[in-house]
Amino acid sequence: MGANGIYGLSGSGLDIESLVKMGMMNKQSQYDKMYQNEMKQEWLKEAYVEVYDSMKTFKANMTDFKMQSNMSAMKATSTNNDVVSVTANGAAAAMNHKVSVDAVASNAYLMTGMNSNGTAATITRATGVTNSTSTYLSDVIYGNRLTNTTTDANGNKVYTIDGGTHTGSDVAISIKVKDSTAANAKTYTVTMTYDEIFSDKKTLSDFASAFSKSGANIQGGYDTANDSFSLYNKTSGEKNIISLEAASDDAALLLNNLQLASYDAQNNTLGSVQTFTKDTVAEAAKGTNAKATIDGKVYNLETNKITVAGVTYNFNNVSAGQTSTVSVSQDTDTIVDNVKKFVDMYNTLLDSLNDKLSEEKYSDYKPLTKEQEKDMSEDQIKKWNEKAKSGLLYHNNEVRSLVSDMREAIYTPVNAVDSKYNSLSAIGITTTTTKGHITLDEDKLRKALNEDPDCVYQLFASDQDSSYIAGSTNTNKLTSYEKKEDYKNTGIANRLYNAMTENMSIFEDYAGTSKATDDQSYLGKLITNMQTKMTSFQTLMKSYENKLYDKYDAMEVALSKLGAQLSYITG
Numbered sequence: 001m002g003a004n005g006i007y008g009l010s011g012s013g014l015d016i017e018s019l020v021k022m023g024m025m026n027k028q029s030q031y032d033k034m035y036q037n038e039m040k041q042e043w044l045k046e047a048y049v050e051v052y053d054s055m056k057t058f059k060a061n062m063t064d065f066k067m068q069s070n071m072s073a074m075k076a077t078s079t080n081n082d083v084v085s086v087t088a089n090g091a092a093a094a095m096n097h098k099v100s101v102d103a104v105a106s107n108a109y110l111m112t113g114m115n116s117n118g119t120a121a122t123i124t125r126a127t128g129v130t131n132s133t134s135t136y137l138s139d140v141i142y143g144n145r146l147t148n149t150t151t152d153a154n155g156n157k158v159y160t161i162d163g164g165t166h167t168g169s170d171v172a173i174s175i176k177v178k179d180s181t182a183a184n185a186k187t188y189t190v191t192m193t194y195d196e197i198f199s200d201k202k203t204l205s206d207f208a209s210a211f212s213k214s215g216a217n218i219q220g221g222y223d224t225a226n227d228s229f230s231l232y233n234k235t236s237g238e239k240n241i242i243s244l245e246a247a248s249d250d251a252a253l254l255l256n257n258l259q260l261a262s263y264d265a266q267n268n269t270l271g272s273v274q275t276f277t278k279d280t281v282a283e284a285a286k287g288t289n290a291k292a293t294i295d296g297k298v299y300n301l302e303t304n305k306i307t308v309a310g311v312t313y314n315f316n317n318v319s320a321g322q323t324s325t326v327s328v329s330q331d332t333d334t335i336v337d338n339v340k341k342f343v344d345m346y347n348t349l350l351d352s353l354n355d356k357l358s359e360e361k362y363s364d365y366k367p368l369t370k371e372q373e374k375d376m377s378e379d380q381i382k383k384w385n386e387k388a389k390s391g392l393l394y395h396n397n398e399v400r401s402l403v404s405d406m407r408e409a410i411y412t413p414v415n416a417v418d419s420k421y422n423s424l425s426a427i428g429i430t431t432t433t434t435k436g437h438i439t440l441d442e443d444k445l446r447k448a449l450n451e452d453p454d455c456v457y458q459l460f461a462s463d464q465d466s467s468y469i470a471g472s473t474n475t476n477k478l479t480s481y482e483k484k485e486d487y488k489n490t491g492i493a494n495r496l497y498n499a500m501t502e503n504m505s506i507f508e509d510y511a512g513t514s515k516a517t518d519d520q521s522y523l524g525k526l527i528t529n530m531q532t533k534m535t536s537f538q539t540l541m542k543s544y545e546n547k548l549y550d551k552y553d554a555m556e557v558a559l560s561k562l563g564a565q566l567s568y569i570t571g
Helices: 018-065 137-141 195-199 205-211 249-257 332-358 370-374 378-389 397-411 441-452 455-460 482-487 492-511 523-568
Strands: 075-076 084-087 095-103 105-110 146-151 155-163 164-167 173-180 185-195 217-221 228-236 241-246 258-266 281-286 290-294 296-301 304-306 311-313 323-329 429-431 438-440
Touching: 018 332, 018 378, 018 397, 018 492, 018 523, 084 323, 095 311, 105 241, 105 281, 137 173, 137 195, 137 205, 137 249, 155 195, 173 195, 173 249, 185 195, 185 205, 205 217, 205 228, 228 241, 228 281, 241 249, 290 304, 290 311, 296 304, 296 523, 304 492, 311 323, 332 397, 332 438, 332 441, 332 455, 378 429, 397 492, 441 455, 455 492
Parallel strands: none
Antiparallel strands: 075 084, 075 323, 084 311, 095 290, 095 323, 105 228, 105 258, 146 155, 155 164, 173 185, 173 241, 217 228, 241 281, 290 296, 304 311, 429 438
């Protein structure tokens, strides 16, 4: 018996499998053509998406060439960087500024202070502690005050300290901390339990971390090498303070043993070691404001940074009555580098599009069927598909339209630029091939910048309040003449940005934005419909194949009966 019938009963010797396969050849040929066509459309969709992704990247890059900071870059220098360091953005004017710094902004800052003899103090340990470098909180607060440890009926540890008993989960120390002005301060609490101090062996580093984790804008730290504890407010300015309140005598003792003193940033000195008492709010440290005079105007600031007229000033030290000079000039090198980047990006996209338009098409190489692939190696399949996929966008209308838009964008002068440098060719960017590849004459660009420092920025970024700009709701209200004039006033980067936007929309409608076919694009719908037809055709093929087998089955049965009758007659 055969795999799909009752062959062999008649002894006919017919190869039914081969006969059925031959009978299916016409149907298989029809299906293979459908499969190859569907694969071709999938490849075409991928080719469109590849161009779409290139446009998307190019469009994003055009934003950089519309920025004043890139295309009209300025640089600033200071005669005394130790006092004031500076940077300039594209809005800064080429001129000199006079700056003096009377005070720098500082953070509220507490740290283990100084001894009366001028040496660095260290943290005091409690009575009875012989290890002067112990970092355990128990050694800083309690020392030999702990006389007994037991466990109660509920399994909780009980500590006897100074004759009094305390359950382990009770709060041993509690410190309230505020980190801004008294009027607006929010209170946070730093706590440690008896179990944490005695059983968990919490350290000074743990205590410092508790401040950082409390939610307050306070950073705590412990320097093991110098046995020094510190707290500082992470925001500078005189309204930002560190205010501490001990909720118990033990909490006050801990703060006192830390030997905390406030740092004076203006004079680079530490104040006297502070004393803390229970339930008393102590404004332990306070930040300071910066005070600087720029071109005769006094600025009182919470930070050491301010931007005035496109120049950013960073105050580093007090100028001690001296005035620093800040000089602003055009950063020609940066502008030239950015124009070079533009040229490279433009050529990369344009050249790739031209390659696709002229790529040779190998019409004899069609997508391989699954049956054909069975007889080929992976390398053979790869080389075949490279040929089969070539020329997918050969002379493609959408790609040609995109190339045309790109070339028009850079060839058309920008009327909004009120100087002779109103075109790319005027600043040294010209084409070197018939396909639009461009090149930069750097000397010519530098000459243009020397004569008209703002020309490059205006040439690339000008929009003249243009309704042509992508996303505008006014564009459709303009006449064709107004649109043309509007286009002429639009800068190169804006034109290319808009060209990408418009062409991406066309590509998206036709092929979508990914390989997925459920995107409602024209090709997506076409491929989906083709796949549906292929599935239906496979069902039809299976039905037709079964009918062929049924026909040969019937023939075999008939031949078997005929053979039996003949044997009976001749028997």
